[in-house]
Amino acid sequence: MKRAIATLPILIALVFGAFFLWGLNPDRDPNAIPSVLISQPAPDFDLPAVESIGVPGLSREDLFGNSDPVVVNVFASWCVPCRAEHAVLTRMVERDGVRLFGINYKDKPEDARAWLQNLGNPYERIGSDLSGRAGIEWGISGVPETFIVAGDDTVLYRYVGPVVGAEAEEKFATALAQARTRNGGNS
């Protein structure tokens, strides 16, 4: 009994030590909010096109029945990091043949139009989410956010913030590659 009590401080120190070690892990982001959408069907939404840009709108049906996973990117012309991310997304579309859909979040149509004319349009479809309601359906906390959606409209991955920089791009590319093998395995 005495001996058991004597080991208690060591045990307590070990438990606390392990907890602190876990807390100090630089890969752990305490601000990360787990998305409820992962492995769930995409939320129900139906967005009209951005006026007079000649790109169709986006709704949930467009995420269903695709042979490859698609990328859904929430962006806005007023969002500065989106500008940096735009180049990365364009490269993904042009080089890797990614199918990219966009949700234009709380953006004036004329601003969005000017932005896309200026930077180019990598999006196959763009839904205009003026009220931000579709954004809530997707559970976003800000722009940009990027989702990978499987061909059967299951949401596989969510990236919060701009996919910019070697680390982020690699993370996203890995997730996309995994999504593709999953799709291949299903068919």
Added chain:
Amino acid sequence: MKWKSLAATMMLAALPFTAQAVEPDEILDDPALEARAREISKDLRCVVCQNQDIDSSNAGVARDLRLLVRERLVAGDTDAEVMEFVRARYGDYVLLKPPFKLETYALWLAPALLLLFGAGTVIVVLRSSRARSVADKLSDDDERMVAEILTAENEVSS
């Protein structure tokens, strides 16, 4: 006069703290519904400025969620249904009061367990210290030693 100006200054200085995130155009006409909306908003976490409820947050998403809460209430949802509506989209994370379930047992039970552990330690320590009975008399050997020391001291000083 001095007091009056001081009071006025303090009131003016306190004014910014009474500022609300809820904007006039959000407020519902029905005071009962509005009161319920405020209560619900206080239990929902803002996903942008975490650790703040949406009722006091100026973030865009917080405003959208406040409007959503009011919209659901007007549509006739109960408080619980509104909470569930938001939780379905943002997860347990938006609830400032986490639900009691498998993942949160440690969170809810740890304080009670730590308290029990602490109380147990205190009782054990107190018991063992009381058990060690304090002798109120010196033993014969001790008495002899004290006498020897005292006589030795006396001889040195005299």
